[in-house]
Amino acid sequence: MSRFEQFKHSYAYDPKYKTRAAYFSMEFAIDQPFKIYSGGLGFLAGSHMRSAYELNQNLIGIGILWTFGYYDQIRKGNQEMDSLFQEKIYNFLEDTNIKFTIEVDGHPVWVTAKYLAPEVFNTVPMFFLTTNIPENDYLAQCISNNLYDADINAKVAQYILLGQGGAKLLDELEYNAEIYHMNEAHALPAAFHLYNKFGRNLDEVKKHLVFTTHTPEEAGNEKHDIQLLDKMGYFEGVPLAEVRKITGIDGEEFSHSLAALRMSKIANGVSALHGEVSRGMWNKYDDICPIVSITNAQNAPYWKDEVMYEALGKGEDDKLIARKKYLKKKLFETVADQTGKLLDPNALTIVWARRFAAYKRADLITKDKERFERILASTDRPVQIIWAGKPYPMDYGAVSIFNSLVHLAKNYKNLSVLVGYELKLSKKLKQGADIWLNNPRVPREASGTSGMTASMNGAINFSTNDGWIPEFANGENAFVIPRPDLSKPIHEQDAEDMNSLLDMLENEIIPMYYDRPEEWLQMVKNSMNDVLPFFDSSRMASQYYEKVYNY
Known part of the structure; x- marks a missing residue:
C-alpha cells in the first residue's frame, strides 16, 4: 500500500x-x-x-x-x-x-x-x-x-x-x-x-x-x-x-x-x-x-450569486433587480469603511479590479481629464468608479499608478480606491459592479478571467477585445472596445483605446443604463446566461x- x-x-x-x-x-x-x-x-x-x-x-x-x-x-x-x-x-x-x-x-x-x-x-x-x-x-x-x-x-x-x-x-x-x-x-x-x-x-x-x-x-x-x-x-x-x-x-x-x-x-x-x-x-x-x-x-458554484440565478431562472425580474441593488449596498459598506465615501446604489457603478500591471492600464479612463471630469460631474446621470488590485510590491511603476489614483480619488466623492484585493473583496466587487471595466493592451491579455466571475454576478463586461472576450461577447452581452491599429506606436494605441472607451461610455453605456433600463436588464440577463456553462471551470x-x- x-x-x-x-x-x-x-x-x-x-x-x-x-x-x-x-x-x-x-x-x-x-x-x-x-x-x-x-x-x-x-x-x-x-x-x-x-x-x-x-x-x-x-x-x-x-x-x-x-x-x-x-x-x-x-x-x-x-x-x-x-x-x-x-x-x-x-x-x-x-x-x-x-x-x-x-x-x-x-x-x-x-x-x-x-x-x-x-x-x-x-x-x-x-x-x-x-x-x-x-x-x-x-x-x-x-x-x-x-x-x-x-x-x-x-x-x-x-x-x-x-x-x-x-x-x-x-x-x-x-x-x-x-x-x-x-x-x-x-x-x-x-x-x-x-x-x-x-x-x-x-x-x-x-x-x-x-x-x-x-x-x-x-x-x-x-x-x-x-x-x-x-x-x-x-x-x-x-x-x-x-x-x-x-x-x-x-x-x-x-x-x-x-x-x-x-x-x-x-x-x-x-x-x-x-x-x-x-x-x-x-x-x-x-x-x-x-x-x-x-x-x-x-468555478461557478464558488463564484456565482445563487439568488440572482434563481430569479433569472424563474423570470422574476423584480427580484433580480432588487438583489443586485442589495449587493451594491453591501459593497458600498466596504467602500465607506475603507474610504469614508457614501456611494449611491442607484448610480451606475464601474469597477476596475485586478492585478495592477502597466499593460492593464488602470488609469486609462482618467487620461482625458476634461472628458473624465465631465462624466464625473453629471448629477442627472451619476457615475461612480471603484479601483482595487495588488501591484507587485517591487513594481514601482505599478505602485505609483495605484497611489496616483488614491490621490486623484481624494478630490471626488464618486471615486474610490480600495486595498486588500483578495478573494473576499473580489467577490464583493463583482457582486456590486454594474460595469466590469477591463482595458489591457491588445494582445497582452492571455485570458483575463475576472470578467467571467463578474458576469456570474450580474455585472456587464466593458473590455478591450482580448483574452476570453472574443469567445464570449456577441454584441448583446458585453460592451467591447474596438481594436486599435496595432501597427501604431504604443502611445497612439493607448490614445485610440482611451477615446473609444470614453465614446462608448458617454454615448452607449450611460444612456442605456439611465434611459433604457429594460435594455440594460436584458443585457445583464444575457451576460449571466451566456457565461454558463462554457466559462465554468468544470x-x-x-x-x-x-x-x-x-x-
Missing part, C-alpha cells in the same frame, strides 16, 4: 478521469483564509482544484506554503498603499510527517509538506511544500517565505522547491503520477528530476509532462543565466552540455518556457486567441510540442483530460 493511501481522494474516480495527474502551481486562490496567491494565475488554479473535486477526477495539487503569503495590502498615513509581510498560521493544514532534502546552491535543504484535505474547501487533495522548519538554517528557511521573491537567487530556489521538491514528494508518496502538469514554467525542475528518474531518456519524460503557458509575448516569458541555474542546482545534476542538448538552448540565456515546450508532450494556451498567438510565437523554434487551446474558466477541467492528459 502506497503512503498516498492516507491522503487519498474521498471519492471513486469517474472512469473518464482516471489518469493520475499532479498539478504544479506557484499559487492557488482556494478560499479567503488561505493567502498563498497573488492574482489571476492563482484564481485560475484554485477554480481548477474545486472543479476537479466536483468531477471526481484523479488529480492532486502541488504548491508552496508561503510563510508570509504574497503580501497584505495596507495603507500608509497619507492613504497610499503599503506592503505588510506577516506570518500566516493555518490550522486547517495537516502535517504529512514526510521530510526529504533537495539540493540548492550546493547545499542540502530539508523540505516537508502540509496536506489540505478535500473536505476543508471542496478541492482535490493538495500538498504544500515548505522549507520553514528547524532542520534548515535561516537562508534555507527563507526559500518559502514570499511568493515571487524579487531576489533572483531566491526565485530560482523557489522554482527548484516547487519542481524538484514537488516531484520528490510524489516519489515519497508513491503516487506514481502519470501526468505532471506545469501551470506556467515555474515547476520545470520537475522535468530534470524525471529525466534522471527515467534513466536520462527524454522520450520517457515527454510521456508524462504537460505545460500550460499564460504569457502572450515571448519577452514576458522568464529567462535566466544558464550558468546561474546550473550553479543553483536547477538541473538536478544533469551536466550542462546535456541540458543544452535536450532543451536545444545553446546560448547563455535559458528560456524556461522554450525548454518546457521541448520537454513536454503537449502544451496549451488559455484562450482560443492565446492559443493562436502562442503557436505563432513559438512555432519558429524547432522541436516544440503541439500547442492547443483550453480557455481558462472559473468544462475546463474536463478538457484538460480530453485534450492534454490523455493526449
Whole structure:
C-alpha cells in the first residue's frame, strides 16, 4: 500500500478521469483564509482544484506554503498603499510527517509538506511544500517565505522547491503520477528530476509532462543565466552540455518556457486567441510540442450569486433587480469603511479590479481629464468608479499608478480606491459592479478571467477585445472596445483605446443604463446566461483530460 493511501481522494474516480495527474502551481486562490496567491494565475488554479473535486477526477495539487503569503495590502498615513509581510498560521493544514532534502546552491535543504484535505474547501487533495522548519538554517528557511521573491537567487530556489521538491514528494508518496502538469514554467525542475528518474531518456519524460503557458509575448516569458541555474542546482545534476542538448538552448540565456515546450508532450494556451498567438510565437523554434487551446474558466458554484440565478431562472425580474441593488449596498459598506465615501446604489457603478500591471492600464479612463471630469460631474446621470488590485510590491511603476489614483480619488466623492484585493473583496466587487471595466493592451491579455466571475454576478463586461472576450461577447452581452491599429506606436494605441472607451461610455453605456433600463436588464440577463456553462471551470477541467492528459 502506497503512503498516498492516507491522503487519498474521498471519492471513486469517474472512469473518464482516471489518469493520475499532479498539478504544479506557484499559487492557488482556494478560499479567503488561505493567502498563498497573488492574482489571476492563482484564481485560475484554485477554480481548477474545486472543479476537479466536483468531477471526481484523479488529480492532486502541488504548491508552496508561503510563510508570509504574497503580501497584505495596507495603507500608509497619507492613504497610499503599503506592503505588510506577516506570518500566516493555518490550522486547517495537516502535517504529512514526510521530510526529504533537495539540493540548492550546493547545499542540502530539508523540505516537508502540509496536506489540505478535500473536505476543508471542496478541492482535490493538495500538498504544500515548505522549507520553514528547524532542520534548515535561516537562508534555507527563507526559500518559502514570499511568493515571487524579487531576489533572483531566491526565485530560482523557489522554482527548484516547487519542481524538484514537488516531484520528490510524489516519489515519497508513491503516487506514481502519470501526468505532471506545469501551470506556467515555474515547476520545470520537475522535468530534470524525471529525466534522471527515467534513466536520462527524454522520450520517457515527454510521456508524462504537460505545460500550460499564460504569457502572450515571448519577452514576458522568464529567462535566466544558464550558468546561474546550473550553479543553483536547477538541473538536478544533469551536466550542462546535456541540458543544452535536450532543451536545444545553446546560448547563455535559458528560456524556461522554450525548454518546457521541448520537454513536454503537449502544451496549451488559455484562450482560443492565446492559443493562436502562442503557436505563432513559438512555432519558429524547432522541436516544440503541439500547442492547443483550453480557455481558462472559473468555478461557478464558488463564484456565482445563487439568488440572482434563481430569479433569472424563474423570470422574476423584480427580484433580480432588487438583489443586485442589495449587493451594491453591501459593497458600498466596504467602500465607506475603507474610504469614508457614501456611494449611491442607484448610480451606475464601474469597477476596475485586478492585478495592477502597466499593460492593464488602470488609469486609462482618467487620461482625458476634461472628458473624465465631465462624466464625473453629471448629477442627472451619476457615475461612480471603484479601483482595487495588488501591484507587485517591487513594481514601482505599478505602485505609483495605484497611489496616483488614491490621490486623484481624494478630490471626488464618486471615486474610490480600495486595498486588500483578495478573494473576499473580489467577490464583493463583482457582486456590486454594474460595469466590469477591463482595458489591457491588445494582445497582452492571455485570458483575463475576472470578467467571467463578474458576469456570474450580474455585472456587464466593458473590455478591450482580448483574452476570453472574443469567445464570449456577441454584441448583446458585453460592451467591447474596438481594436486599435496595432501597427501604431504604443502611445497612439493607448490614445485610440482611451477615446473609444470614453465614446462608448458617454454615448452607449450611460444612456442605456439611465434611459433604457429594460435594455440594460436584458443585457445583464444575457451576460449571466451566456457565461454558463462554457466559462465554468468544470468544462475546463474536463478538457484538460480530453485534450492534454490523455493526449
